[in-house]
Amino acid sequence: QQQVKQSPQSLIVQKGGISIINCAYENTAFDYFPWYQQFPGKGPALLIAIRPDVSEKKEGRFTISFNKSAKQFSLHIMDSQPGDSATYFCAAKTGGFKTIFGAGTRLFVKA
Amino acid sequence: SQTIHQWPATLVQPVGSPLSLECTVEGTSNPNLYWYRQAAGRGLQLLFYSVGIGQISSEVPQNLSASRPQDRQFILSSKKLLLSDSGFYLCAWSPGTGDTQYFGPGTRLTVL
Incomplete structure (x- = not known):
């Protein structure tokens, strides 16, 4: 029940295309859903986050879509660029101290 | 602004040797601190x-231990490294009442 299931494991997208990464959870007590971006050899960095009281949040080319009833949320990267090639982690958190991370998605954007 | 430091950046150690990785946070007080491992x-x-000085919660029984001797210092240790301890070690912090975790640059540990 504490898991966050992320898919796909890897993704190849053409430059200019839309990248979509999906996550699902079971614990309805989760109330904070961040996405992290990690480049090789670096620590993950917060990309965008959402709370369950909204269904969508957009920051530049990055959008989180949140479906509370389905217990699913997704990251959309519009106009994907080679510089977006990285590993993306979804995550979920309750009011406690721990954040539960998905297994990660390796995104490769072909030029 | 807040900054998180980790050192060393890379480390190659023989099996059976001790380990000490250090993490420090600047620009905040009483942060929650975390150690993660990421296999390749x-x-x-x-x-x-850790939610405070001397307060450590362990998630996975293993060959490692952690200590928090000061408010903004978090140390990961081992008395005898195993091959399976190889990996990318990440320290992170979050505000005491906040949700977002902020990660350090990581330490690449190779045990030979």
Whole structure:
């Protein structure tokens, strides 16, 4: 029940295309859903986050879509660029101290 | 602004040797602190977290231990390294009442 299931494991997208990464959870007590971006050899960095009281949040080319009833949320990267090639982690958190991370998605954007 | 430091950046150690990785946070007080391990091409495994000086919670029984001797200092240790301890070790912090975790640059540990 504490898991966050992320898919796909890897993704190849053409430059200019839309990248979509999906996550699902079971614990309805989760109330904070961040996405992290990690480049090789670096620590993950917060990309965008959402709370369950909204269904969508957009920051530049990055959008989180949140479906509370389905217990699913997704990251959309519009106009994907080679510089977006990285590993993306979804995550979920309750009011406690721990954040539960998905297994990660390796995104490769072909030029 | 807040900054998180980890050192060393890379480390190669023989099996059976001790380990000490250090993490410090600047620009904040009473942060929650975390140690994660990331195997090559894999996800983030939470090892330890701390909500205050001397308060350590262990998530995975293993060959490692953690200590928090000062408010903004978090140390990961081992008395005898195993081959399976190889990986990318990440320290993170979050505000005491906040949700977002902020990660350090990581330490690449190779045990030979």
